[in-house]
Amino acid sequence: MSSKSSSRAAASARSSRKRSRDQNPRKNLRAKSSSPFTDFGSYMVEKNRKLRAQFQADASASSLDTNNHSESDQENGVFHGVSIFVDGFTIPSSQELRGYMLKHGGRFENYFSRHTVTHIICGNLPDSKMRNLRAFSHGLPVVRPEWVLDCLAANRLLNCAPYRLKMSENSTRKQQKISCYFHHPGTSTHNDAQNTINHDEKIAAVASGCSERRGQVSEESPGERRANPESTCMQDEFSPSDAAGSSGAPSSIVNSSYLGNEKFKESVEINCIEASNQVHSTLTDPNFVENYFKSSRLHFIGTWRNRYRKRFSKLLTGDKSRNEKFNCYSIGQKAAIIHIDMDCFFVSVITRNQPDLLDKPVAVCHSNNPRGTAEISSANYVARGYGVRAGTFVRDAKACCPHLVIFPYDFEAYEEVAEQFYSIIHKHCSKVQALSCDEAFLDVTGCGNPEEIASTIRKEIEETTRCTASAGIAENLLLARLATRSAKPNGQRFVPSEKVKDYLNDLPIVALPGIGHATYEKLKSWNIHTCGQMRTIPKEALQRNFGLKIGDILWNYCRGIDNRTVEIVQETKSVGAEVNWGIRFNDIMDCHHFLLSLCKEVSLRLRGCGVQGRTITLKVKKRKKGASEPVKFMGCGDCENMSRSVTVPVVTDNEIALLRIAKQIFASFYVGMSYSNL
DNA sequence: ATCCTCCCCTAC
DNA sequence: TAAGGTAGGGGAGGAT
Numbered sequence: 088m089s090s091k092s093s094s095r096a097a098a099s100a101r102s103s104r105k106r107s108r109d110q111n112p113r114k115n116l117r118a119k120s121s122s123p124f125t126d127f128g129s130y131m132v133e134k135n136r137k138l139r140a141q142f143q144a145d146a147s148a149s150s151l152d153t154n155n156h157s158e159s160d161q162e163n164g165v166f167h168g169v170s171i172f173v174d175g176f177t178i179p180s181s182q183e184l185r186g187y188m189l190k191h192g193g194r195f196e197n198y199f200s201r202h203t204v205t206h207i208i209c210g211n212l213p214d215s216k217m218r219n220l221r222a223f224s225h226g227l228p229v230v231r232p233e234w235v236l237d238c239l240a241a242n243r244l245l246n247c248a249p250y251r252l253k254m255s256e257n258s259t260r261k262q263q264k265i266s267c268y269f270h271h272p273g274t275s276t277h278n279d280a281q282n283t284i285n286h287d288e289k290i291a292a293v294a295s296g297c298s299e300r301r302g303q304v305s306e307e308s309p310g311e312r313r314a315n316p317e318s319t320c321m322q323d324e325f326s327p328s329d330a331a332g333s334s335g336a337p338s339s340i341v342n343s344s345y346l347g348n349e350k351f352k353e354s355v356e357i358n359c360i361e362a363s364n365q366v367h368s369t370l371t372d373p374n375f376v377e378n379y380f381k382s383s384r385l386h387f388i389g390t391w392r393n394r395y396r397k398r399f400s401k402l403l404t405g406d407k408s409r410n411e412k413f414n415c416y417s418i419g420q421k422a423a424i425i426h427i428d429m430d431c432f433f434v435s436v437i438t439r440n441q442p443d444l445l446d447k448p449v450a451v452c453h454s455n456n457p458r459g460t461a462e463i464s465s466a467n468y469v470a471r472g473y474g475v476r477a478g479t480f481v482r483d484a485k486a487c488c489p490h491l492v493i494f495p496y497d498f499e500a501y502e503e504v505a506e507q508f509y510s511i512i513h514k515h516c517s518k519v520q521a522l523s524c525d526e527a528f529l530d531v532t533g534c535g536n537p538e539e540i541a542s543t544i545r546k547e548i549e550e551t552t553r554c555t556a557s558a559g560i561a562e563n564l565l566l567a568r569l570a571t572r573s574a575k576p577n578g579q580r581f582v583p584s585e586k587v588k589d590y591l592n593d594l595p596i597v598a599l600p601g602i603g604h605a606t607y608e609k610l611k612s613w614n615i616h617t618c619g620q621m622r623t624i625p626k627e628a629l630q631r632n633f634g635l636k637i638g639d640i641l642w643n644y645c646r647g648i649d650n651r652t653v654e655i656v657q658e659t660k661s662v663g664a665e666v667n668w669g670i671r672f673n674d675i676m677d678c679h680h681f682l683l684s685l686c687k688e689v690s691l692r693l694r695g696c697g698v699q700g701r702t703i704t705l706k707v708k709k710r711k712k713g714a715s716e717p718v719k720f721m722g723c724g725d726c727e728n729m730s731r732s733v734t735v736p737v738v739t740d741n742e743i744a745l746l747r748i749a750k751q752i753f754a755s756f757y758v759g760m761s762y763s764n765l
Numbered sequence: 766a767t768c769c770t771c772c773c774c775t776a777c
Numbered sequence: 778t779a780a781g782g783t784a785g786g787g788g789a790g791g792a793t
Contacts, residue, residue, distance in 0.1 A: 382780045389783035
């Protein structure tokens, strides 16, 4: 591959243990009873705990090495009782703001939580981001970073009201802001080891520190004048040469400020042009992987099950016999299965307190830009009426529905509603299989009238969450799920056994679980569109074309036959982390930094699950020869996929071990970047 | 016959 | 601008 295409690789790493030498997949993931986690779900909690512990440790250390700051000073510091969350680019940087909180009794939160944060610090953001902020801030003050500086200058906590961000003020500064967010690889100024790795010794140094997962380190460079020149600032007292050694005393507050330095200003402008199309990629954000996962809806969906396991662990004891135990109702008794699914979950949760939006087209999306390639994640039924679907680019959605109302994600709210959803379900049924945050199978065989049970649960869900759910009731999982499909929105449907054939006859095959894009296209080429038509194909023909198992399943499904049972406990077999957006490499160091971030992530998740792996898989995407820049902003576009796994003799969850293997595999791909000097 | 590895496909 | 993840099932084909 050419060096250009090699600089545009997306990669993922997965540590998996699908099979072992003793042929028992279960033994491959060695459970560690001493693990501080019971499963992955605790990983975010643990991560936050560690970040706080790190912050405390830093705070203690700073009180020791600064003569005029004692521990009691911290308790009585200017920011005592203040807990900030920094959103976006700020001057001073979030790292510096963290330092001030550290020195002066405040707290710094790496992740937003309305329970712990008291002030959101926000330098300047476009209107769309401002709306996002408004939506998630829950009324907390969103203030300019100058407030922090001025409090320090005044040596007391000032009223933040004059510093609160207003929409109009923000708009006028938009141009300046966009052009000033930059990071140039290799121009890093802070001395975090992650960015100075150039030989193995340093990699090891990073590794040992990494188990303590340090907080977010902002490398944002200063690039704009302060919005409020009248505010109490000390700009003229400090020169950029102070930048190196911030000690937290007021005289070093703006240590990395460019203010009053013409030379620095010029260099900023040059870099701005260079980096203007690289914002939010691995090239601009040293904590890209970490930050990316915080915003990814697919990551939220993909990791939800682990959080559920943690939250409802008492009900999912891990006893493998539990599934069988619950499923042994009397022989010959027809099963009663309920499939319950929230209606357009992401939208419903966002609009649950806004009844005036019920008759308006609403969607959830990262961006509101009518020309953008952000993907609609969820659209309500009004919006669907206009042709807006999950996965539609926002520009296409706006084209077919110009008055579409778009809301940003609120993962915290989804978590909250999902918990209410499952609390209600578990109250009414002990045989529950969680499919996702908004969807579950219930086995209510012998528990009474299934339609009444479904109705009761749906009513309670709506009363509690102010979001509606639909339900399907049938004798097996397949038919229950199909019934829900026709019951939506906000309805329920029972499909009695004797009606199954009629019900399925005209049902499009795409509705069947297991028939995705590829299978559908193949069947379509045979002129098969409905389940009725598919019944005419002999089982052998299906098996010949789709494989023994899939062929068998398809043959059964189009007849309404499904032998699966409701499984309460589902075992973890592999753990991995992937990023396929925003990946841009200039050189092997960028690539190395990314691989390290991924290995750290995988290590953390393995530890979170209390498992270790022996087979490590690295997947790399390489831009196809001749492929142009992707249609999707920062997407990976048309890529060649490479995947290779290595099985080592001893199980591991160590990020350095993972990195060593990942590097080895990466080298074997010959993508045009060499690891030989690392 | 049974495994291992490298895929592809799918659901949410 | 924008956040295209996670995990399981299964098949082809080669190794043992």
